[in-house]
Amino acid sequence: MLRVTKLTDYATLILTVLAARPETVLSAPELAERAGLEPPTVAKVLKPLAAAGLVAGFRGANGGYRLARPAAAISLIEIVEAMEGPLGMTECSLHAGQCSLEDSCGMRANWRRINDVVADALRGVSLAQLQNPTHIPARKSIAMQLANA
Incomplete structure (x- = not known):
């Protein structure tokens, strides 16, 4: 089964909480309370969201976090890659030389095409759209996208 980790799921939740109040700086405990998560989580x-430039951190008595840029300018692929690293459906879809079967297997090009379609789908959804999922535009099926790739 292909799925993102719980931490990536939590990251989208935390970012939507921040996106609901884009100018407000919220502390980690406030974010935890609003998101329904434990403060250590x-x-x-x-940390990785800040390292990826998705949230800005502020120190001091009124310190906390807010989005580093507008929610419409943050894509789902950025969130996934901040939490999990580069998207790769298989090891070989990212880097050559990672598989002992690479010389005899013709699947790398196919997995790269699939990887690109999934990345494009994630790139096409913004954090702003995640806040209001009824406005996520309908997309062609993955099968149709692969056929046209």
Whole structure:
């Protein structure tokens, strides 16, 4: 089964909480309360989000976090890659030389095409759209996208 980790799921939740109040700086405990998560989990998720430039952190008595840029300018692929690293359906779809069967297997090009379609689908959904999922535009099926790739 292909799925994102719980931490990536939590990251999208935390980011939607921040996106609901884009100008407000929220502390990690406030984010935890609003997201319904444990404070240590929120702290763990905020580190890679800050490192990826998705959230800005502020120190001091009124410190906390807010989105580093507008929600419409943050794509789902950025969130996934901040939490999980580069998207790769298989090892060989990212880097050559990762598989002992590479010389005799013709699947690498196919997996790269699939990887590109999934990445494009994630790139096409913004954090702003995640806040209001009824406005996520309908997309062609993956089968149709692969046929046209």
